[in-house]
Amino acid sequence: MSPNIFKASADFGHSLFKDYLENNKDSNCVLSPVSVFFCMSMLERGAQGETKAEIHQALCTSPDYCGSEVNDVINTLNGSCGRAFTLTTANGVFLQHGFNALVNFVSMLRDDFRANVATVDFGSMEGVKSVNGWVAKETDGKIGQILNVPDNSTIMALINAIYMKAKWDEAFYESRTSKGDFTVSEAKKVKADLMHQIQQFRYIRESNFSMAFFPYLVTCWEMGILLPDSGSVTLDFVEHLKYESLKKLRDNAIKSWLDVKFPKFRVEASVDLIPMLKRMDVKKAFSNNAELSKISDVAALKVSQVLQKCFVDVDEEGTEAAAITVVKCVPYCASFYEDEPIKFHITSPFLFFIRHVDTGIVLFSGYVKDPSA
Structure with missing residues (x-):
């Protein structure tokens, strides 16, 4: 493998x-x-x-x-x-x-x-x-x-x-779920169903964010949460989810007692x-x-x-x-082009001819002034 x-x-x-x-x-x-x-x-x-x-x-x-x-x-x-x-x-x-x-x-x-x-x-x-x-x-x-x-x-x-x-390996008790504030931005808060438990999970604290890992019953799979500090822009932390960065964070995370509030979503x-x-x-x-x-x-x-x-x-x-x-x-038609195709709209009188490609012999030629006539 x-x-x-x-x-x-x-x-x-x-x-x-x-x-x-x-x-x-x-x-x-x-x-x-x-x-x-x-x-x-x-x-x-x-x-x-x-x-x-x-x-x-x-x-x-x-x-x-x-x-x-x-x-x-x-x-x-x-x-x-x-x-x-x-x-x-x-x-x-x-x-x-x-x-x-x-x-x-x-x-x-x-x-x-x-x-x-x-x-x-x-x-x-x-x-x-x-x-x-x-x-x-x-x-x-x-x-x-x-x-x-x-x-x-x-x-x-x-x-x-x-x-x-x-x-979950450690399920949340439904009786402990309650409505609480969820801060969308400095100007906006909403009510969310917040699950709650105090339990040991793998956890790591960095200078401006925290990360925790919540295992499923099959312990080779888990959900990770990267939580930026208040006032931070979440998009600024996406680089930490790259393969090598995330592997290092996971390896360095240690089991810690956490008081977890986790929104249902x-x-x-x-x-x-x-x-x-x-x-x-x-x-x-x-x-x-x-x-x-x-x-x-x-x-x-x-x-x-x-x-x-x-x-x-x-x-x-x-x-x-x-x-x-x-x-x-x-x-698609195999007449390749990258730029905008040239318009060739036959919407006015025109000449036509039928020609043999190899010899140049013209079998028919003509002029069309009104195709409906």
Whole structure:
């Protein structure tokens, strides 16, 4: 098992979350970075040239990266189930009826990502229901749909689903939960349901923030909370969540008695990931010169959508969370351009001719003044 893939996943996730947070400063937000990592890794297997290099760089994977390493991440997630702890992930590849993806691409996703491969009609309600049915099944019904309406343009969808339900190792007593003030800003306070307990947890105090770790019953998983000091800007502390920084903080945290007040919360989000990925220099995959020929040697493809729906619910018993990430691909005309295309609107009288390319022989020529005559 290579640790490189875990660091890559964490570093990619940090960059993605940092960008997401910087652009959602005024609202709650939630993201499943590893779900995006799975989807973009599947897309990377079908890319080549600059497109592959851009995705590879954004994913923070090493030069000797092997797609099968993703199996280590899948094993870690799916192997975590235990007493009062459920964690599953599933990958799906949905192909439009009549679209023949390359056998090697489909085989890699089956082998390396354990992907469920199915053909559907994206242009029909039956196809939409089929995909949404898979989504609902893999998230225990917590996310009911990822497709809203039939779409004739979609030719392939790469989807990752994650579902988690876990109980705290030290549950909060519901009887101790009470309303209390939660300071949103200097000018705004709100009432929140504050859970309360006095217990030992791993804890570390730094110069201008504190961090505590709340374990689940399966002790290899926990929720960490970084709490900035009063008057600090939360966004200034995101760098502490990078792989190496967070590992050091966790290693240095010691078990301490804490008087904990912890707000119950539920956060939901639907996130368009393309702007974030573009800011991470993944660009060609979304353009008309995307190099995704390892997916199909018949249809020229580009990515039209990268969307995630996500929720996290925290209460006295523990945490329930789910995420769905989808990468949609559509065919495009292989007349590549980067700049605004030149307009050629045939809306006035014109000449025409029919010419043999190799010899120059003109078979027909003409003039059209009124095409309705």
